[in-house]
Amino acid sequence: MPDLLAVRNLSRHFTAGGHTIRALDDVSLTLAPGRILGVVGESGSGKSTLARIVMALDRPTHGEVAIAGRNLFALSLRDLRKARRGFQMVFQDPYGSLDPRQRVGRIVAEPLHLLPDAPRGSERRDLIREALRDVGLSPDDIDRYPHQFSGGQRQRIAIARAILTRPRLLVADEATSALDLTVQKKILELILKLRDDHGIAVLFITHDIGVVDEICDEVAVMQDGRLVETGPVRQVLDAPATAYTKRLIAAEPTLAVIGRGARQPASPDAPPHDPPHTVRP
Amino acid sequence: MLAVESLRVTFRRDRAPPVEVLRGVSLTLERGATLGIVGESGSGKSVLALSVIGLLPRNARAEGRVLLDGTDLLTLSERGMRDVRGRRIGMIFQEPMTALNPAMRVGVQIAEGLRVRRGLSRGNARTEALRLLDRVQIPQAGRRIDSYPHEMSGGERQRVGIAIALALEPDLLIADEPTTALDVTVQAGILDILGDLVADLGLSLILISHDLGVIARLADRTLVMHRGAEIEQDATERVLRRPGHDYTRTLIDAMPRRARATLEAGRA
Numbered sequence: 001m002p003d004l005l006a007v008r009n010l011s012r013h014f015t016a017g018g019h020t021i022r023a024l025d026d027v028s029l030t031l032a033p034g035r036i037l038g039v040v041g042e043s044g045s046g047k048s049t050l051a052r053i054v055m056a057l058d059r060p061t062h063g064e065v066a067i068a069g070r071n072l073f074a075l076s077l078r079d080l081r082k083a084r085r086g087f088q089m090v091f092q093d094p095y096g097s098l099d100p101r102q103r104v105g106r107i108v109a110e111p112l113h114l115l116p117d118a119p120r121g122s123e124r125r126d127l128i129r130e131a132l133r134d135v136g137l138s139p140d141d142i143d144r145y146p147h148q149f150s151g152g153q154r155q156r157i158a159i160a161r162a163i164l165t166r167p168r169l170l171v172a173d174e175a176t177s178a179l180d181l182t183v184q185k186k187i188l189e190l191i192l193k194l195r196d197d198h199g200i201a202v203l204f205i206t207h208d209i210g211v212v213d214e215i216c217d218e219v220a221v222m223q224d225g226r227l228v229e230t231g232p233v234r235q236v237l238d239a240p241a242t243a244y245t246k247r248l249i250a251a252e253p254t255l256a257v258i259g260r261g262a263r264q265p266a267s268p269d270a271p272p273h274d275p276p277h278t279v280r281p
Numbered sequence: 282m283l284a285v286e287s288l289r290v291t292f293r294r295d296r297a298p299p300v301e302v303l304r305g306v307s308l309t310l311e312r313g314a315t316l317g318i319v320g321e322s323g324s325g326k327s328v329l330a331l332s333v334i335g336l337l338p339r340n341a342r343a344e345g346r347v348l349l350d351g352t353d354l355l356t357l358s359e360r361g362m363r364d365v366r367g368r369r370i371g372m373i374f375q376e377p378m379t380a381l382n383p384a385m386r387v388g389v390q391i392a393e394g395l396r397v398r399r400g401l402s403r404g405n406a407r408t409e410a411l412r413l414l415d416r417v418q419i420p421q422a423g424r425r426i427d428s429y430p431h432e433m434s435g436g437e438r439q440r441v442g443i444a445i446a447l448a449l450e451p452d453l454l455i456a457d458e459p460t461t462a463l464d465v466t467v468q469a470g471i472l473d474i475l476g477d478l479v480a481d482l483g484l485s486l487i488l489i490s491h492d493l494g495v496i497a498r499l500a501d502r503t504l505v506m507h508r509g510a511e512i513e514q515d516a517t518e519r520v521l522r523r524p525g526h527d528y529t530r531t532l533i534d535a536m537p538r539r540a541r542a543t544l545e546a547g548r549a
Contacts, residue, residue, distance in 0.1 A: 042464035043435070151322070180321035180491060181535035207464060210537025237539075251465040253494020254543035255536065257518045 317500025
């Protein structure tokens with residue numbers, strides 16, 4: 001299948017105090033329709049800079065971003081604005097990205113402001129209600145305010161806004177990082193469902209390898225602005241090719257009990273005892 | 282060493298009925314042991330920590346007892362509590378920048394408590410600050426002691442936060458989401474340091490986290506909280522492998538499957 005997203009030799013340099021910082025350094029990757037590509041890395045790896053440039057919120061120093069074959073940075077402002085309906089973004093902070101003074105209906109309708117042929121009146125309202133239903137909210141939530149919702153529900157509102165124009169690409173930048181794990185699980189299930197139902201491709205930016213394993217088809221590992229490794233999730237996670245990927249995997253939190261709790265009796269029937277001394281590996 | 286008995290905390294509100302955020306929580310912590318407290322937002326785990334160090338907001342009312350070696354901290358005056366904070370109980374916060382003064386070199390910040398509270402001379406306080414920076418594994422501590430917080434990475438700042446918490450030689454550390462804002466590779470290093478402090482200095486540790494992976498790494502015992510109430514409390518291994526409550530199971534199921542797989546592997 002032809003690529004929906006093609007990032008070619010993308011670089012973004014910043015100059016500060018006479019130094020050049022290579023936030024992105026010659027990054028190339030592709031994403032096919034209906035696929036989920038995880039971009040994983042630590043802070044400073046360039047993953048959020050990549051997301052911003054793919055969204056045309058920032059311009060690259062070199063290289064190009066093509067969505068459905070069109071280079072975003074060669075488009076006129078007018079054409080870019082029209083193209084924006086095809087790619088939308090969900091941010092980390094479901095509190096900061098929703099205007100508290102606006103009702104949900106107005107927040108979700110925001111991408112329509114860019115469209116010259118946006119539906120109006122009851123047609124517009126129906127579209128918003130459908131998007132709310134798609135993300136597991138009630139269509140009647142349209143007249144409520146953000147503060148009346150939990151963090152997970154607010155992220156659903158942000159996702160409803162992102163899918164309103166039926167984009168083919170969703171960029172999610174740490175979209176579940178601020179959420180409780182039980183809520184994260186539900187949002188990940190929602191993203192998978194949107195992919196399955198609507199064939200949306202997702203560029204999923206995260207620091208969390210566990211989440212990559214959960215929902216991504218492919219993964220790109222970034223470090224210091226460079227792409228260090230890319231491939232199918234199973235291949236990269238099961239047989240990482242680079243020392244950096246191995247280090248990331250080794251640092252993942254696990255449920256292997258290595259505190260002193262591991263040495264206490266697992267059976268509640270056995271008498272508890274206090275081990276004499278802890279020797280850490 | 283620490284015993285919390287039937288702790289209830291209620292917040293008064295303007296033009297609204299008071300809200301109970303801790304609904305009778307009890308726990309005990311032995312010297313040299315680590316207790317993990319796990320829960321999601323709104324579980325009351327941070328309010329529990331603030332109750333123990335006497336930093337509840339003014340509109341909060343605490344009932345029950347917080348016994349530190351037999352003294353009920355809830356009955357202490359603010360002055361009495363100030364002696365307990367730092368000297369008996371050290372606190373480590375999620376975002377070290379909130380605990381650090383951005384305009385002061387880190388060495389001076391660590392030394393400040395040593396001079397004011399332990400009466401050390403300027404020179405001795407600096408020597409001790411250097412030793413503490415070494416203790417929390419700040420590389421090239423002799424040079425970094427004169428850095429400002431903004432010149433350090435997030436992980437280094439959290440190490441400085443731990444050094445400040447250690448400065449007055451407390452016997453209990455409370456760490457509230459100490460690694461939540463950090464990269465995973467940095468997180469692992471911070472948790473190792475906390476584990477070493479418990480093992481080498483015999484400190485007791487209360488480790489608060491929303492992440493069972495963090496708890497599993499360090500905690501001997503684990504308290505699971507939900508909406509201000511205790512769900513269960515037992516040896517960490519028992520809680521993870523044979524959860525006694527549906528809510529604990531929900532928390533474990535919410536972990537990425539890779540993390541859950543390590544629980545299975547450990548069982549085999």
